[in-house]
Each structure stands twice: as structure tokens, then as C-alpha cells.
Amino acid sequence: MESIIAVKGLTKTYASGFQALRNIDLDIHRGEIFALLGPNGAGKTTLINIICGIVRPTAGTVLADGHDVVRDFRAARARIGLVPQELSTDMFEKVQATVSFSRGLFGKPPDPARIEQVLRAVSLWDKRDAKIMTLSGGMKRRVMIAKALAHDPDILFLDEPTAGVDVELRRDMWAMVRGLRASGVTIILTTHYIEEAEEMADRVGVISKGEIILVEEKATLMRKLGKKQLRIQLLAPLSAIPVALATYPLELAGNGCELVYTFDTQAEGSGIAALLRQLNEAGIDFRDLHSSESSLEDIFVSLVSARA
Amino acid sequence: MNLHAIRAIYGFELSRWFRTLGQSIISPVISTSLYFVVFGAAIGSRMGSIDGVSYGAFIIPGLVMLNLLNESISNASFGIYMPKFSGTIYEVLSAPVSAAEVVLGYVGAAATKSVLLGLLILVTARLFVPYEIAHPFMMFGFLVLTAITFSLFGFIIGIWANGFEKLQIIPLMIITPLTFLGGSFYSISMLPPVWQTIALFNPVVYLISGFRWSFYGVADIGAGVSLVMILAFLIVCLTLVWWIFRTGYRLKS
Secondary structure, three states: OOEEEEEEEEEEEOOOOOEEEEEEEEEEEOOOEEEEEOOOOOOHHHHHHHHHOOOOOOEEEEEEOOEEOOOOHHHHHHOEEEEOOOOOOOOOOEHHHHHHHHHHHOOOOOOHHHHHHHHHHOOOHHHOOOEHHHOOHHHHHHHHHHHHHOOOOOEEEEEOOOOOOOHHHHHHHHHHHHHHHHOOOEEEEEEOOHHHHHHHOOEEEEEEOOEEEEEEEHHHHHHHHOEEEEEEEEOOOOOOOOHHHOOOOEEEEOOOOEEEEEEEOOOOOOOHHHHHHHHHHOOOOEEEEEEEEOOHHHHHHHHHHHHO | OOHHHHHHHHHHHHHHHHHOHHHHHHHHHHHHHHHHHHHHHHHHHHOOOEOOEOHHHHHHHHHHHHHHHHHHHHHHHHHHHHHHHHOOHHHHHOOOOOHHHHHHHHHHHHHHHHHHHHHHHHHHHHHHOOOOOOOHHHHHHHHHHHHHHHHHHHHHHHHHOOOHHHHHHHHHHHHHHHHHOOOOOOOHHHOOHHHHHHHOOOHHHHHHHHHHHHHHOOOOOOHHHHHHHHHHHHHHHHHHHHHHHHHOOOOOO
């Protein structure tokens, strides 16, 4: 895989002495959607801000499409679009004017047709002459996305793009991001909503206390760390797990009314069928079965708490 | 050179001005008119001429400078402070623009506004007092240089300020007193000798004196000295701006 962003040995210590990033190495592949997960204060925004040129690194290098973001900042930044977390907009400006401004600022000649395309893509064309202050929060977020896209970047950073956005709009935004990926844009998003990463990302990186603790294909991650559970609801409560079933990783729950069987998704054969036969032979009746798979959220929580 | 970016910032800043064109133009015109009514007509009629120039005409260069300094500083400081305040500065910081381009955009727009305003005040003054400009090119040169210098100074204040009070305090506490004590309404030679010496430490004295020379060919201080002083202040401001972008002072952590 060709990497479009290469972060090497990146460290950031703020003037206060707070070390936000510790020796980070990270490669983002061209054309992927990469989700950066981490608790508040983990260093997600600092990492993005360094790549985009808003914060200066203490040590280490970042290459964006082969250009060093400090030494060769013009070439690097021209390829990057950033949608920051905060809804920062020029309240009194009109939508179209502010998006055109962004295009110029990033060194592209005026192109009203392209601005129209971008505004239509984020469903803001009808609002092109509206003052930004009159727009709803979701629309303002889309104005910021339009500003970030106005100069046709190859790399798009979305810092918490759906924070405070309602469910429907979030779905729209996901569709838009997928559309962008289809057009060849590499997307790096940070998010609190694990659901979002699970839904969108090709790969997931987890950052905690300024360190990248894991980077993995989402599917691999789910497979590797994901667990499946089978909950068996019994007709009559058990006081202990019968000896005949001692070889199974079973636990009793719900005052002995429930057997919980945890199995590895990677193992060959789940062993469910054998377990159920054994239950039958032992004369244990059950009235319901419920199997579940751990979500990315469970994986994330266990990863971060294991580090804490 | 990212010319598109300079143009974008410059155009954006000017459009902000045109959006509030009414108040941008009317308020200085009204205040200038008031000065002429009070100082020119009411008080001026009882004053003799200074250096052979009638009092009404004498105060014109000082009044223009007074407005030029205030407008340059407030336009430029507000122009860069607002994006910092609203958070939109992220875009400028993450854009492929150099410090020089950012300064050209913001300071260029602020200076343009104040030069236009200075010319507007000259036109307004013509309605009240007849005057002639002895060295029009030098006059315009002083106007532009001063506008650029003090727009740079305003830009520095806007970056330094981390609250609206700080944005106001330098113009209010330093620039306004210096302009009033800088000979806007009188000649330095009218002061007692001790104050004349003290006045020479006031940079605004040089601005007004040089500017007045370009009108009437007479001045407290030689035009050459005035020019050197403006250029010196310009260099100080440029150095400060260069340092700000080098260190990322109040812009980048």
C-alpha cells in the first residue's frame, strides 16, 4: 500500500510541559478512510493540527504526499483540507463568499462552477446567499466541509465531523464521505462515535495518552479482538456448573438462570452444537438462546482501559 | 508567491468594510466636520494664522493624520483579531501561505481603507476651508507610508490582544494622547521650551510635521527627518511582524 501521509517519530510537548504526543509513527494509505479513535485529551487533535500546520512539532517529521509539512509547507498544505472540531465560521459572511475565499486562500484561481459543485455536494446550494449566522448547526458543519473541499484536496481531515449532529444528518454525512472516498480522496476522521468508525473506516488507529497503541484493518481488528458470546437462558436455575460441562468456558449469570458461553471468533468451529448436545444429555432445559458479537466499542474500551 | 491567497484575504477584508460602508464613511466625515466647526470656525476665528497659514487650514493635515492613525490601527487590529476570536484563523494557519502573504493581505486591505478615508477627509475639509497642497506627491507618499506603518502596528496589536479590552487599550491609552500632543491642532513651536524638547520624543510629531510640510511647505521639523522617522517606525513594525511569524507568537503553539 502506498502511503499518502507518513508520520515519523512525531513528538509534541506544549510550552506548559504537557506532552501531547510521544514518538508517533503512522502511515495513512492512499484512498482509504482511516479512523483515529481515542479518549478526550489523547492527542487526536494535536496530531491533526501538526499535520495541517496549525501546531508546530517538537520533534519528528510528517510527509504529506511526499512533501514535508514544515519545510515544503506550500506543496503539502495545498493537498490537505481540514474540517476542525469547533464550528468556527465568519458569522456575517455569505456561504458562497466564504467557500470561494477558502479556494483562493489555498492558491486556486476562482472557479464559480467548481464552487457550485461543492455546494451542491453538501446540499447548500440553496443557501449560497444566506449569511452563515442564519444557518443551523448541521448546515454550518457542512459549510466548513465545503470550505475544506473548495480547493480539491487529496487528503481530508475530519475532526469529530458528526459531533452534535442528529442521526439523519450523520447518515447523510457518512454517505458524503463515502462518495468522496470513491472520488479518490483519502479521509482521516477522528470520532467519539465508535459506531461511526465501525461503519465507515477501512482501518482504525487507537491513540491513548499521546501514543498510537494500535493500527489495524477494521475487519482484522474485529476478528482478532472481537469475542462472541452465547447466552443460554435456563428453565431452572443452577447452583453450579455441572461437572460434565467443566471443559467449556462457561459462567453462570442471573442468579444461576443464565449460562454464558464465550468463544473466540477465530477458533475453528464455535463448539455451540457440541455444547447444546451436552446440555441435553445433562438434562438441562433452556428456553432461549442469544448470541452476540463484541462491537468496536467494546474492543476500544478494553484496549484503552488495559493501558490505563 | 500565492497571489490567489493575497487576493482572497485582501478582497475578503475589503468586502467586510464595504458591508458596513455607511458607518465606515459617515462617522469620520461627521467627526471631521465637527472638528472644523469647533476648531476651525468657532475657535479658529479668534486665532491668528500660524506660519502664515490660517488656523482652519493649519489643522487639516493634523486631522487627517489623527483619523489615519486611528483607522489604520483599528482596521488592521480588528481584521486579524476577529479570526482569532471566532476561531476561523485555523484556515489561514493551515493554508499554503507565507507570513508575507498573510501580512500583505490583511495589512494591505487595512492600509487601503485608511488611505481612502484620508482622501475622503481631505475632500470633506475642502467644504469648510480652502487649502492648497504644495507637494501633492509627497503628501500622498506620507499618507500611504503612514497608513502602511500604522496598519502594521495595528496588525501587531491584533495578534497580541487576547481580549477586546486589549484591542482598545493601546489606541486609547497611547495613540490618542500622542496624536493630541503631537501637534494636530497647534505648532510645536507654540509650546514652552521644555515641552518642545519632550515633544521631540513623540513619534507622531514627526508624522504630522512632515505631512503638514507637504501641504504648506513649512514645518516644525524638516521633512527629511520626518520621512526617516516614519521609515524607522515601519522597520520596527516589520521586524516585530517577522518575529511574530517566526516564533508563532500567539498564533501557533
